[in-house]
Amino acid sequence: MPNAYQPGKSSGLPARERDLIARRQRLLGPAYRLFYETPIHPVRGEGVWLIDADGTRYLDVYNNVPSVGHCHPHVVAALARQAAVLNTHTRYLDDIVLDYAEKLLATFPAELGHVMFTCTGSEANDLALRIARAHTGGTGFIVTKLAYHGNSSAVSELSPSLGAPLGGHVRCVPPPDAYRGAGTDIGAVFAADVQRAIDDLVAHGIKPAALIVDTIFSSDGVFAEPAGFLAEAVAAIRAAGGVFIADEVQPGFGRTGSHLWGFQRHGLVPDMVSLGKPMGNGHPLAGLVAKPVLLEEFGKIRYFNTFGGNPVSAAVGLAVLEVIESEGLLENARDVGAYLQQGLRELRATHEIIGDVRGAGLFIGLELVSDRSTRAPATAETARLVNGLRDRHILISSAGPHANILKIRPPLPFSRANADVFIATFDQVLGSLRGP
Amino acid sequence: MPNAYQPGKSSGLPARERDLIARRQRLLGPAYRLFYETPIHPVRGEGVWLIDADGTRYLDVYNNVPSVGHCHPHVVAALARQAAVLNTHTRYLDDIVLDYAEKLLATFPAELGHVMFTCTGSEANDLALRIARAHTGGTGFIVTKLAYHGNSSAVSELSPSLGAPLGGHVRCVPPPDAYRGAGTDIGAVFAADVQRAIDDLVAHGIKPAALIVDTIFSSDGVFAEPAGFLAEAVAAIRAAGGVFIADEVQPGFGRTGSHLWGFQRHGLVPDMVSLGKPMGNGHPLAGLVAKPVLLEEFGKIRYFNTFGGNPVSAAVGLAVLEVIESEGLLENARDVGAYLQQGLRELRATHEIIGDVRGAGLFIGLELVSDRSTRAPATAETARLVNGLRDRHILISSAGPHANILKIRPPLPFSRANADVFIATFDQVLGSLRGP
Numbered sequence: 001m002p003n004a005y006q007p008g009k010s011s012g013l014p015a016r017e018r019d020l021i022a023r024r025q026r027l028l029g030p031a032y033r034l035f036y037e038t039p040i041h042p043v044r045g046e047g048v049w050l051i052d053a054d055g056t057r058y059l060d061v062y063n064n065v066p067s068v069g070h071c072h073p074h075v076v077a078a079l080a081r082q083a084a085v086l087n088t089h090t091r092y093l094d095d096i097v098l099d100y101a102e103k104l105l106a107t108f109p110a111e112l113g114h115v116m117f118t119c120t121g122s123e124a125n126d127l128a129l130r131i132a133r134a135h136t137g138g139t140g141f142i143v144t145k146l147a148y149h150g151n152s153s154a155v156s157e158l159s160p161s162l163g164a165p166l167g168g169h170v171r172c173v174p175p176p177d178a179y180r181g182a183g184t185d186i187g188a189v190f191a192a193d194v195q196r197a198i199d200d201l202v203a204h205g206i207k208p209a210a211l212i213v214d215t216i217f218s219s220d221g222v223f224a225e226p227a228g229f230l231a232e233a234v235a236a237i238r239a240a241g242g243v244f245i246a247d248e249v250q251p252g253f254g255r256t257g258s259h260l261w262g263f264q265r266h267g268l269v270p271d272m273v274s275l276g277k278p279m280g281n282g283h284p285l286a287g288l289v290a291k292p293v294l295l296e297e298f299g300k301i302r303y304f305n306t307f308g309g310n311p312v313s314a315a316v317g318l319a320v321l322e323v324i325e326s327e328g329l330l331e332n333a334r335d336v337g338a339y340l341q342q343g344l345r346e347l348r349a350t351h352e353i354i355g356d357v358r359g360a361g362l363f364i365g366l367e368l369v370s371d372r373s374t375r376a377p378a379t380a381e382t383a384r385l386v387n388g389l390r391d392r393h394i395l396i397s398s399a400g401p402h403a404n405i406l407k408i409r410p411p412l413p414f415s416r417a418n419a420d421v422f423i424a425t426f427d428q429v430l431g432s433l434r435g436p
Numbered sequence: 437m438p439n440a441y442q443p444g445k446s447s448g449l450p451a452r453e454r455d456l457i458a459r460r461q462r463l464l465g466p467a468y469r470l471f472y473e474t475p476i477h478p479v480r481g482e483g484v485w486l487i488d489a490d491g492t493r494y495l496d497v498y499n500n501v502p503s504v505g506h507c508h509p510h511v512v513a514a515l516a517r518q519a520a521v522l523n524t525h526t527r528y529l530d531d532i533v534l535d536y537a538e539k540l541l542a543t544f545p546a547e548l549g550h551v552m553f554t555c556t557g558s559e560a561n562d563l564a565l566r567i568a569r570a571h572t573g574g575t576g577f578i579v580t581k582l583a584y585h586g587n588s589s590a591v592s593e594l595s596p597s598l599g600a601p602l603g604g605h606v607r608c609v610p611p612p613d614a615y616r617g618a619g620t621d622i623g624a625v626f627a628a629d630v631q632r633a634i635d636d637l638v639a640h641g642i643k644p645a646a647l648i649v650d651t652i653f654s655s656d657g658v659f660a661e662p663a664g665f666l667a668e669a670v671a672a673i674r675a676a677g678g679v680f681i682a683d684e685v686q687p688g689f690g691r692t693g694s695h696l697w698g699f700q701r702h703g704l705v706p707d708m709v710s711l712g713k714p715m716g717n718g719h720p721l722a723g724l725v726a727k728p729v730l731l732e733e734f735g736k737i738r739y740f741n742t743f744g745g746n747p748v749s750a751a752v753g754l755a756v757l758e759v760i761e762s763e764g765l766l767e768n769a770r771d772v773g774a775y776l777q778q779g780l781r782e783l784r785a786t787h788e789i790i791g792d793v794r795g796a797g798l799f800i801g802l803e804l805v806s807d808r809s810t811r812a813p814a815t816a817e818t819a820r821l822v823n824g825l826r827d828r829h830i831l832i833s834s835a836g837p838h839a840n841i842l843k844i845r846p847p848l849p850f851s852r853a854n855a856d857v858f859i860a861t862f863d864q865v866l867g868s869l870r871g872p
Contacts, residue, residue: 299466
């Protein structure tokens with residue numbers, strides 16, 4: 001996290017924020033990080049805005065969790081209403097969890113017939129691993145080089161972006177990068193890399209269990225094009241007896257604009273699909289959708305998630321789906337996403353540092369390079385940009401192995417007018433990079 | 437789960453419930469279980485009551501999650517208020533998560549200086565494992581024979597009660613059972629068992645990382661006495677270079693009556709303490725409290741839990757602590773718990789089948805035996821009792837290796853009058869066991 005706050009550098013902060021930082025270190029310990037050289041301190045959220053104690057409004061171009069907008073009234077009302085009436089668990093009969101399961105599954109291809117509920121995307125991916133192992137009898141997993149699939153013991157071993165040790169049963173493949181791999185057949189290259197990983201697992205006596213990828217490769221740097229490139233790699237893992245897990249924790253719930261789920265852009269049906277972050281618009285709700293055959297073996301042992309699929313979480317999840325529909329957020333992601341990509345591409349004409357603009361819908365990656373011909377990453381400049389935008393009240397962050405790729409993924413009600421503000425401010429901050 | 441609903445046995449159920457069961461199987465798949473031969477279908481919760489669609493009120497003597505009472509208005513109000521104002525994450529500055537952390541840590545011995553927030557007890561225990569490994573350099577874990585510590589890949593390998601395969605780095609010890617081990621020094625026996633497990637790990641080249649126990653041994657069968665028996669075993673794991681993790685997911689937050697935390701009855705300070713279920717009264721909130729030195733190594737890599745410690749979860753957690761204080765629930769657990777234990781002990785005089793009544797505060801284990809001298813478990817009778825109580829609108833379940841131990845752990849506002857109803861009904865159902 002090159003944009004993160006560095007302890008000891010807070011001398012410019014007001015006393016109140018310095019005090020909060022000291023309390024955090026004392027109470028929460030050393031594993032927590034803060035965004036920005038000058039951290040922000042919001043006290044209110046509303047639509048695409050976070051507002052601090054001084055009334056300063058920050059345009060949120062980063063947070064994908066409050067996906068239908070910060071503190072959306074329809075979602076808050078559903079939460080408050082259900083919490084006041086009943087909150088139990090899935091060992092009693094309950095209508096709302098089934099109404100939600102039905103509505104959610106109806107958005108998936110018919111082959112994906114079951115859903116299990118958890119509280120976090122990490123739990124969903126962790127459950128997917130357990131199921132993949134039980135179904136295939138294998139233990140080997142293939143992920144991309146800078147993947148992030150969660151923070152549990154098992155899933156952190158599949159999350160090279162964390163910097164924690166990977167498992168001996170894990171193989172990493174380069175992400176399907178159409179910018180640095182321009183001119184190649186991305187799908188064929190990616191499938192060949194996956195095949196090499198399969199062969200290496202087998203050579204070590206490890207039976208492959210699954211290929212798991214974030215279908216828009218968020219932490220690798222946002223790779224969406226060309227749609228369809230995943231199909232060959234999925235065929236390869238299946239031929240090796242493994243399954244394909246689509247991690248939709250980041251791309252899911254309409255963000256990519258064309259479909260509700262990122263894998264749909266690739267014209268395939270995963271064996272399992274993990275869901276998280278935007279599912280409850282900030283409420284701890286996540287889940288795993290699976291082909292029924294996958295659960296046959298695993299279902300012989302019981303699985304119980306105390307809070308997973310409780311009536312309150314189900315009511316919240318249902319409300320989120322209702323807002324996506326009633327406010328046309330999928331269409332908005334498509335329309336404003338295309339508009340925003342176009343605007344950013346136009347900036348490319350005047351700003352040499354913009355190497356690439358890519359993505360799908362309201363999930364856009366913008367790669368900053370110090371030299372377009374060598375594509376050398378502009379890491380330091382990206383950190384200055386992120387902090388410069390923060391100082392102009394726009395929230396953004398970066399990704400990729402060199403932290404030189406802006407992750408642009410605002411709440412879905414982001415409008416063309418919001419996009420105009422972002423583009424204009426970004427243009428200014430880019431200009432100031434060249435300043436004295 | 438011998439008391440669980442068995443598919444195909446629902447012919448006596450109303451059409452509406454039969455339909456819900458069919459929908460569950462179709463939508464959620466085979467890993468979900470329902471309580472009771474005739475499952476219940478609550479539509480409303482209130483204090484110690486769950487109420488079904490016909491208005492039938494079930495006295496809840498089982499659910500420890502809605503610990504301050506189902507749908508407690510103070511907690512619901514805090515949830516609704518904060519959700520309408522701001523819900524972000526711990527990478528921005530926020531007051532309420534720190535106010536909560538401060539109030540929570542103030543209930544612990546001063547040595548336990550940091551708290552990290554997760555969404556589930558499984559995540560808290562999973563995090564504890566990662567930290568124990570990083571701090572000790574070891575990988576071996578010691579648990580009790582029928583422990584349950586959660587459902588993640590790593591934690592399910594430490595949860596023999598699930599029936600899933602244990603890890604090769606895991607050793608199980610018999611629980612500290614003062615009923616079956618009557619006449620022995622429970623603390624010395626338990627410590628000797630832990631020492632044998634340590635020796636066996638070392639003999640296999642596995643360095644011990646931690647001893648982890650639920651401090652009231654809930655799923656092993658509820659073992660609370662004599663207070664203090666844990667100290668010797670904790671000394672043994674520390675002497676071997678490992679740490680002691682107190683799993684307070686079930687006993688914590690005042691249930692044991694004498695202290696807020698179960699480990700306090702044993703006069704020791706754990707290295708880490710995991711929290712869950714009652715922490716948010718049903719809201720997905722959990723956490724891990726640790727001595728700062730434990731986090732030094734782990735804190736070098738970042739840990740981020742998207743929903744963990746968000747402002748809404750913190751507001752809920754704070755409200756739960758406020759209710760425990762303002763309603764004197766710790767004192768109530770002590771008073772009503774003692775009253776209830778006394779009443780159940782009196783039943784022992786007239787019902788041969790009651791082998792033992794034990795526990796602390798409102799966490800009581802009642803062991804049913806078909807022969808007091810041999811202590812042979814009355815497994816079938818226990819299942820009939822649990823279902824018989826359900827038919828008389830009292831919710832309870834069982835635990836232990838033979839599922840012959842009633843787990844009695846109602847919401848903490850449980851009153852002496854509620855206890856009277858439970859005792860009288862239990863007396864009747866016990867009587868009917870001997871009937872024609």
